[in-house]
Amino acid sequence: xxxxxxxxxxxxxxxxxxxxxxxxxxxxxxxxxxxxxxxxxxxxxxxxxxxxxxxxxxxxxxxxxxxxxxxxxxxxxxxxxxxxxxxxxxxxxxxxxxxxxxxxxxxxxxxxxx
Amino acid sequence: xxxxxxxxxxxxxxxxxxxxxxxxxxxxxxxxxxxxxxxxxxxxxxxxxxxxxxxxxxxxxxxxxxxxxxxxxxxxxxxxxxxxxxxxxxxxxxxxxxxxxxxxxxxxxxxxx
Numbered sequence: 105x106x107x108x109x110x111x112x113x114x115x116x117x118x119x120x121x122x123x124x125x126x127x128x129x130x131x132x133x134x135x136x137x138x139x140x141x142x143x144x145x146x147x148x149x150x151x152x153x154x155x156x157x158x159x160x161x162x163x164x165x166x167x168x169x170x171x172x173x174x175x176x177x178x179x180x181x182x183x184x185x186x187x188x189x190x191x192x193x194x195x196x197x198x199x200x201x202x203x204x205x206x207x208x209x210x211x212x213x214x215x216x217x218x
Numbered sequence: 219x220x221x222x223x224x225x226x227x228x229x230x231x232x233x234x235x236x237x238x239x240x241x242x243x244x245x246x247x248x249x250x251x252x253x254x255x256x257x258x259x260x261x262x263x264x265x266x267x268x269x270x271x272x273x274x275x276x277x278x279x280x281x282x283x284x285x286x287x288x289x290x291x292x293x294x295x296x297x298x299x300x301x302x303x304x305x306x307x308x309x310x311x312x313x314x315x316x317x318x319x320x321x322x323x324x325x326x327x328x329x330x331x
Contacts, residue, residue, distance in 0.1 A: 147308055147322035208261040
């Protein structure tokens with residue numbers, strides 16, 4: 105079945121530390137890939153997206169993600185997190201043929217400690 | 219602010235009540251979506267509208283009834299809901315069905331008692 109997997113339900117990091125959130129997908133072809141962030145009580149905001157080309161993409165708020173075809177992964181990274189980064193992060197894929205739709209992972213909740 | 223506005227932000231309703239959720243966008247988008255977000259589950263796509271026409275209904279129970287009177291407005295009418303329907307309901311829009319970037323509203327937190 106086509107799916108998006110975020111293996112980490114909850115991650116806690118110290119402010120100023122580096123961050124990596126994992127995302128794996130199981131599609132035959134490379135889909136379009138996204139990371140969204142949801143702050144408490146808010147809707148989803150697009151952080152970054154990958155369609156093709158350079159496998160390292162830059163997003164807003166200092167985030168970046170790297171697409172690795174061999175690992176079917178699209179992990180989100182940030183070199184130094186800020187307390188305001190505490191939120192829930194969702195990886196999503198969009199199949200660009202056939203039944204086009206956004207499919208989301210279950211999300212990773214990020215907690216920042218001082 | 220994404221340009222997609224949902225009202226109300228919070229709603230508590232009894233199982234015999236009838237209520238409606240509203241979504242409004244003035245981004246000039248032609249596709250609108252309802253998603254359900256439950257704890258520890260992926261976002262579930264409920265309905266898709268394209269140019270006011272419903273193009274997808276993902277086996278959603280009939281107690282949820284969508285309405286799209288124009289490309290800028292989307293409603294979700296609720297009646298005889300169950301406690302397990304309590305969730306965050308998110309509206310989203312995109313320029314077209316093939317547009318990969320969706321803009322989300324802040325959601326309506328629904329509690330069914």
